Amino acid sequence: MSMRKYISGRFLQLIPVLLGITFLTFALLSLAPGDPAQKKLSAQGVAVSKEILEETRREMGLDRPWGLRYINWLSGLIHGDMGNSYKDGTPVAGKLIKAMKYTGILSFCAFLSALVISIPLGVYCGVKKNGVFDRVMRWFCLAGNAVPGFLLAVLLMYFFCLRIQAFPVIAKGSVKGLFLPTMTLALPLSCRLIRQVRASVLNQMGMEYIDGAKARGVLKPYILIFHILRNAMISILTVAGLSFGTLLGGSVVIETIFMWPGMGKLVMDAITARDYPVIQGFVMVMAVIYVVINLIVDICYHLLDPRLEEI
C-alpha cells in the first residue's frame, strides 16, 4: 500500500464531491428568495429606487442566468480567484483564510481539551464499569448533551465574567478570550466522546487476547495501556475525527456570542446578506477540510490497525 498513491486517490475523489457541492449550493442560492442587490443597498433600511436597484444588480452580474454565473465562477476558481464578496468587495479568499485562522485555533483547542477530558474519564468509567463514578458520569454525559449550545454559552459567560470576574467579556484574540468559547465547545463534545471511549474500552476488554495476556501474568498497567487503550484508540479516533469536522463548521452560535470572528459567523452574515461568493467559497473550503480530516483519520486508522489492507 503506497501512501502517496492512496492520498492522491482520495484527493481525486474530492473533485466530484466538490463539483456536486458547489453546483448544489449555486442552485440552492438562485432558488432562494431575497435579492443580494436589494440587501446590499438597503442594508441600513434606506429605501432605494428601481433604477438604482437594476444598475447595482447589473454591476454585481446578477442579471445573467445562474448557470452562466456558475461556469465563470468555476473558471475563476481554476485560476485561484474565488471572486469578491458582494458586501464590501474584498476578495473572498482573504476573508476565508482570516476566519479560518480563528476557527482553526478555537476548534483545535476545543478538540484537544475535549480529548484531555474524555479519554482519562472514559477509560476510568470503562475499567470501573457500573461503579458509582461510572453511573454519575453516565448522567453527566446525558445531561451535557441535553443543553443547547447558546444557553450554555450565556450561562458560562454570566457566571465566569460577571459573577466571579474570572474572565473579561471583551477578550477577543487573547488567550483569556479563548478559555470560555473552548469550554463551551469542549463540554458537549467530551460528553459524546466519554461515552464512545467507555464503549470501545469495554469492547476491547471483552476480547479473547486480554484473557491470553492475563493468563501469561502480564501486569495490569501494561494490559491497560498497550492492549486496551491502544486498540480502543482506533474507534475513538474515528468518532473524534468526525466531531472535529462539526467543530470546524464553526459553531455559529458560540462565535457570535463570544465575538470570535470565525467561519461560522462569517457564513451566517453571508447568508443573511445573500453574499453568494462568500457562501460558495465557504462551502468549497469546508468540503476540502472535511475530506482532509477523513483522510487523516483513515491514515491513522491504517497505522494503528495494519490489518486493513484493502487500499
Place this chain on the structure above:
Amino acid sequence: MIKLKSIENRNYIRRNVILILLLILMIVVISLLAPHLVPNDPYETNALYRKGAPNLKYFFGTDKLGRCIFSRVIMGTRTSVFSALLVVTASLTTGTVLGVLAGYYGGFLDRVVTGICDIFLAFPQMILAIGVAGLMGGTMTNAILALALTGWTTYARLSRGLVMALKNEAYISAARLSGSTGVEIMVEHILPGMAGELIVNASLQISSVMIGFAGLSYLGLGVLVPEAEWGSMISEAVGYMQQAPWAVMAPGAALFITVLLFQLLGDSLRDYFGVGRGGYE
C-alpha cells in the same frame, strides 16, 4: 449475529426501557391534548403583567409581551416533539431505504448513494441547516426540511454497513437458496436484523434534532415569532435573563428533560438490543 445478554440482565433493561417509554408517551399525550390543558391562551398578550414572576394565574410567570409561559411551554411540546419526530421519521425512512438498496445490490447504485452521502456529509450539519433555513426563509417546514436533509446520511451509511455485514450471513444465502426474492430477503431478514441499531440511532437523533431546532431559533431561522416553540422561547428570554430568569428556565427545563428522556431511551435500547456504537450526529 445479535449477542443476547444473560436473561436476568435483559429483564432489568426491559423494565427500564418500558419505564422511559411511558414517560415519553406522557410527553406526547401532553402535546396532543395541549390546547385543552392550557390554563390561558398562549398567544394572548397582557401589557399589565410583563416579565411577571410566577403566580397562581401564571404558573411559570410571563414573558416580555406578558404571555403565559406555562401555556406556551405546553403548546411548545407540540411543535418541538412533533417536528423532531417528523424529521427523524423522514430521515430514517429515506436513509434506510437508500442504504439497504446500496448495501444489498452494491455496484453502481452503491457508488451513487455513497457519492451523494459524501456530498451531504461534506457539509457540517448545522451549517447546511442554517443555509437552507436562512435562504428559504425561517418557517418550521423549512427548518424540518433542513434538518431532515442532513439527517438521512447517518442512516444511509449505517444501514449500508449493516446490510454489507448481514449479507454474508449463512441464513441469508440459505434464504436465497430456498427461493426468497431479493426484496423478501431484505424485508424479512435484513430489516429485522437492523431494526435494533436503527431505533437506537433514531431516538438519539431526536434529541440532537431538538437541540438543532433550538439553535436555529436562536439564529432567528427557526419558527415564526408568535408561535410557541421552546428554542425560540429560550433564545428570546436569554436577552432579559437577569430580570426574568424563569422566562429562560421554564422552556430550558422542558427541553432539557425531553432531550434527556430520549437520550436515556436510546441508551437503554442500545443495551437491550446489545448493538454496537452506531455513530449519531
Place this chain on the structure above:
Amino acid sequence: MGGSVSTILNIRMMYGEREHMMKKTMAVIMAAVFLAASLTGCNTSNSFGTASTGQAPDKKILRVSESFALQTLNPHLDYQGWYTSIYGVTETLFYMNDQSTLTPLLAESAKADGTLWTIKLKEHISFSNGDPVTPDMVIRNLKAAGEINTRFADFKDYTYGVMDQKTFTIDTKKVYPMLLNDLASPELAIADLDHSGDMKTGLVATGPFVVSSFEPGGTIEVARNEQYWNGRAKLDGAVFYYMPEAGTSMMAMQNGELDAYTSVTSDAAEQYRKEPDKYKLTTIPATRLQFYILNENRQNEAVRKAINLTVDAKAIEGYLNGTVSETVGPFSPTAPYGKVTKAKPDVTAAKALLEEDGYTLNSDGYYEKDGKVLSIKLAYYAARSLDTLAALMQEQLKEAGIMAVLTCEEDPDGTYIATGDFDIGLFCMIADKAGDPYYFISCTLKDGAPYNCGGFQNEQVQSEILKLETEADTKERARLADQIIQTAIDENAFGYVALFNKITVTRNGVREVAENNPFDFYFLNADTDMD
C-alpha cells in the same frame, strides 16, 4: 497536510521504541503528553491577536461597542461613510443638528439661482496632516463618491467649477432643491484622496480624530487629531469593538469594559434603568419609521378608516417598552416639517363604522357581511421587530372584530410590495434621510413610487409633489409636505405607527456622544468627554 501525516508516521515508531525503553509506566507519560499539548495549544494562540487595550491610567480612552464593522475605510463606499463619521474621523460640508436642520460645517455658506449652486468653504479648514482643504479636493471627493456609490450617482454627472481658493460651483442641470441635504449625507465625506493610499489601513480626513489602528472587520482605535481645524478634542482617543450580539454588549457594559454604545435593546434598557447611579439612558425618536400601507384596491373607505381607528400606537409603544415612540406623521417631532394630525384610536367608533357598512358581529366575535367574515391579509417581514408589531396589531384588530391573517415574507420587495397582494402591508424604512421631506414623499406617495403599492391616487397631491420638487424656500417646502401627508392620512391610505428610538447608554460622566441627534451616523465629536 504533509506535516500532520509525518507526525502520525512517527507516532507508530514512537510506540515501538518506547515499548523497548519501558522505564516508567506508560500511564504517567501518556497523561503528561496530553496535558502539555493542550497547554501549548492554548498559549500559542496569544501570538496572533492584539491583546485588548485595557484602560490606560492617565489617558482618556472611550470604549464603545458597534454592531457593524468596516472592511475598508473608504467613506464613499456603500454605508461606510456612516461609520467613519461615527468614529469622528470624517466630516461633511453640512451636517444635521439635533433639530434636523441643515447647518454649515466645512462649508461657510451656499446659495442657488436656478440650477447653479455656489458654495463657499470655511477659512481655515485643513486635513489631519495639515494640508488645507481646497475646492478642487472637495470636487474630486464628490465625483469619487458619485463613481462608486450608486445611490449618489448624480454627483458624477453634475458640472463643477472652481471660483477661487474658497468657493466652487455645482450645476445640477435640473432644479434640485435638496442638493445641500445630499451634501450633508456622511457618504459625501471629504477626505485627502492624495495621502489616504488605498484607504485599507489609514484615512486622512478633517474629523477631530484620526485612525490609530484598524483591523478589517474587527476593532478600530482612534486618537485625537492634534491638527484639528475646529478646536481640540477633549478625549485622548476611543476604541470601537465589533460586538454584533446585543447580550454580549450588555454584559461587557455591566462588567465595566464599555463606556457607551447605541441601539440598546429594550431588555438591556430595562436593566440599565435599574441602576441610574451607574448608567444614563437617552431615548429620542430617530428617523426609522414603522408604517403600514392600506390597500385601496381591496378594502373600501369604511374598513380602512375602521382599521386606522383601531390600531393604537400608544399601546404598541408600551409593549415594545422603549424601543419605539408612537408618531402621528412619518417625521420626528423635532423636525420643522411633518406637523400633521390623525384621529385618536376609538374602537367603538370603528365598530360603528363597520356596522354602518353592513357588517354584523358573528358568534365568535368577528364581523361578517353576507356570510363572509371580514378577514384581512396582514403581510410583514421578520425584521426590525415588525413581527412583534404584526402580532400586536392582530390582537388589537381582534377586539374590533376584524380577523387579521398574518403572512410573513422573507423578501418584501420581491413579494407583497411588488404584487400588492395584501390588505395591510407593514414596512420599515428611514423616512428622513437628510433633513428633507421630499425623499420619503417621492418613495411612498408619488405616482409609480416603489412603495405606493396600495392604490393611492390623488391629482391634487401629485401637483403639490411636483411643486415641492422645485421649491427652494424651506418654510414653503415644509407647508407643502405637511399638506401632502395630511391628505394621505385623511384618505386612509397610510398609517404611520411609530418611530424607532435611538437609545444610547453612557456610563455616568460620559457626555456629548450626539445622543440627542435623531440621525444614526453621528456619535464621536470634539466635545465628547468622560471623567
Place this chain on the structure above:
Amino acid sequence: MSEIVLSIKNLSVNYGNQPILQDISFEVNRGEIIGIVGESGCGKSTLLRALFPKKPVNLKVAADRILFEDLDMMAGDKKQIEMLCGRGMGMIFQNPKASFNPIRTYRSQFIETLKSHGMYQKETFEPLVLRTFESMNLMGVREILDSCPYEMSGGMNQRIAIALSILLNPRLLLADEPTSALDGASQEHVMEELLGVRSHTNTSILLVTHNIGLLAGIADKVGVIYEGKLAEWGPVSKVLKSPEHPYTKTLLEAVPKVRTADHIIKERSSESILKLQEVSKEYKRRKMPFLALSQIGLEVKAGEILGVVGESGSGKSTLLSMIAGLCSPTDGSVIFKNKIMEKRRNRADFGKLQMVFQHAAESFDPRYTIGQTIGKAIKNLCGVKDKEDREKRIHELLKRVGLNPELTDRYPFELSGGQCQRAAIARAISVGPELLLCDEITSALDVSTQNGIIELLKGLVKETGMAVIFVSHDLALVSNFCDTIMVLCKGECVEAAAAGDLIKNPSQDYTKKLLKTARIDGGILIGTD
C-alpha cells in the same frame, strides 16, 4: 521439589448455581502428559479454568484439596497464587488467535510478558528466544518477532504461544483443545511440539480434547469425563484397549477409521446430474489476484456421493457456493442436467439443487422458528399454498430426519448443534432436490452426532436417489461412505478417483500425506494396517 506437580481431591465446580463437575480427584506427576476427553459441553474446559489462578467471575470452585507442588491453591496466600499465572502454570487456548493481540508485534508482546515477571534482559532476550524456537524447530526468529499475529496462520500462532509459555518455564501446561481448530498438518506440528516440551523441560501437560483418537499418540494417562464425573482414569493403553465404562466404548467406536474394505460399486443410471468444465474463480485480495479455484472439472451421476477433501483455504467452499449459484465462476461453466446455469437463478433452478451449511444454527434466521423457515422454503419452491398442507409436510419432514415434530415452534438457538443440522437437512430435502451440497456439515459436531448425520444422509440417498457432494477436511470420515473422492489443494484438483482405488493406491504424494495423518487419528488406535 515433590514428584507430584498437581494433586486434586474431590473437586466440584459450578457456573452460578448450575453444577458442572462433581468429586474429581487425580494427580499429575512431573513430566507426565494427562489427556482429558469428553463430549463438548461435558465440562472438560471448565476443569482447566477451575485450576487456573485467575478464574471467570461466576465460577464457583469447592474442593478438599488442590495442591500445586507445595502451594495450597484453595487457602494459600492470594499474592503467591496470582504469581503462578505464566510462571507456575501456562495456558494454551483453543482459538489460536486468542493468545496474542493481533495488531501488535510478537516482539513487543514477548518483552511485555517477560518484563511482567522481571525476567527480561536486553542482551539475553534474542538468544533465549532463538534457543527455544530451535527446540521447537520454528525457523526465522527475527521475522517472526517483527511480524504481527494477524499475518500468521492459526497453526503458527499456536506454536508461538507454546514457545512463549515455555520461556517462562512453567511446571504445568494446561492445553484446552489446542488442535481442534487447526487442520491436519499444523495439528501434527503442535502435537510434536507438546511432546518436545515434555522431554526438554520436563513440564507436565494437562491436555483436553474431544477427539479420543488424538490422545493415543501423546498422552501417558487418560481421563474420560461423562456427565460431570470422572468416568474412567488410567494409563492410555489400558483405557483405550479395554475400557470399562460403556461411554468410553461408544467414544472409541465413533472415531472414523479409514475404511479399507472394498467399496461395493452401486449400479446407477448413467444420467449425469452435474458437470463442471474448467471452472475457475479469481478473487482480488491485497491487490494481487488470488486464484481460489483453477480449471476444476468434475461430473456427478444421479445417486452418487462425491467426497471433496482439502485443507482450509483449498477452495472447497468456493466450489460449492459456485455450484449453488451464490457466486459465479470467473470462467468455465456449471452444467446442471446439461443446462448451463447462469448467475441469475430462478426458483425452478433452486428447486432441483440445495445446500446445507457448516454452522447449522447460523443457517437459520434467529427471529423465526424452525417450522416457519422450512415452511417458507416449501411455499416458495413447491408452491404449496394452504397452511395445513404445509404443516403436515413439515411434520413429515422432521420425522424423516429423526426429529420429533413439535420442534417446529422452537427457535434455532433452543436446539442442539445436531438437531439444527438435521432441521437444515429437512429444509434442503423438503423440495426433493436432485443434488445436495454439504459444506463440512459435521466438522462442528461431536463424533457421535457426526455419525448420526452420516447415517441420515446415506438413508436419504438410498431413498430418493439424489446425488450428494460432501465437502470435508477429514479424509477418514469421507472414505467411510463416499463413492468417489476428490482431493483439493490450493484451488487445484490433485486427484479424483473411486473411493476404493484412491485409498488403496493414491497416485499423488499429497494424498499419501493426507492418508498418513488420517491414519494417525484413527489407525494406530486399533493397530490395523
